[in-house]
Amino acid sequence: DAGVTQSPTHLIKTRGQQVTLRCSPKSGHDTVSWYQQALGQGPQFIFQYYEEEERQRGNFPDRFSGHQFPNYSSELNVNALLLGDSALYLCASSPAAGLAGGLQYFGPGTRLTVL
Amino acid sequence: AQSVTQPDIHITVSEGASLELRCNYSYGATPYLFWYVQSPGQGLQLLLKYFSGDTLVQGIKGFEAEFKRSQSSFNLRKPSVHWSDAAEYFCAVGGSARQLTFGSGTQLTVLP
Secondary structure, three states: OOOOEEEOOEEEEOOOOOEEEEEEOOOOOOEEEEEEEOOOOOOEEEEEEEOOEEEEEOOOOOOEEEEEOOOOOEEEEEOOOOHHHOEEEEEEEEOOOOOOOOOOEEOOOEEEEEO | OOEEEOOOOEEEEEOOOOEEEOOEEEOOOOOEEEEEEEOOOOOOEEEEEEOOOOOEEEOHHHOEEEEEHHHOEEEEEEOOOOHHHOEEEEEEEEOOOOOOEEOOOEEEEEEO
C-alpha cells in the first residue's frame, strides 16, 4: 500500500514565476491538506480539499490556490513567486469524512527554492 | 484559536539516557494531540496520537506521551534514547476542523 506521494522532489524557480506541486493521497483517503514548512519552523496549514472543493484555508494569500481531482489527487499552485515562498511543501491525506481529529499522513514533501 | 508551544528549541542527550520533550497546547475543547518526527529533508512520520481515553499513549519506536488536561501538556518520553532517534520532533493539535496546528519543533541531538 503506497503512502502519500509528492512530485517533484525539488524545484527551483525565480521570482514572479508560477509553480505547480502534485500530491497523490494514501489509498482509501479522500481528504488532502497542504502545509508550508519554512526552514527551522513547524508546518503551517495552507488549505484542505475534500470532494474537489476547498473546505478550509489558513492564513495564506490568494496567490496560493489548489485543486482536487476525482481520484482525490491534488495540486498546489503558487503564482507570482516571492523569495519568502522558499520552503518545504508537505501534502497530507486523511481517511474518509466523519473521522474528526486531524489524523493525517504526510508525504515526503517538495523542496521549493525561489531565486 | 488553537496553538502549540514547544519550549525547548534544542535538546542534547547521551545515548541510553532518558528523554522528555515538552509540549503545551491551547485549544477550546477536547484536543486531539499528535507527535510527529522529521529526519533532515524528509516528511513527517506519526509517532503517536491521543484522541480520548487513557491519558498515557504508546507509540512507535518505544515512545510514549502523557496527556495532562490540568497542565495543557502532552509531553513525549522515551526511557532509553538510541542514536537513530536524532531528528526534529513536532507536537501538533487538531480538532473537528481536521487541520493541524504545529509547534515550532524540538531538535534532538544524541551523543555517543
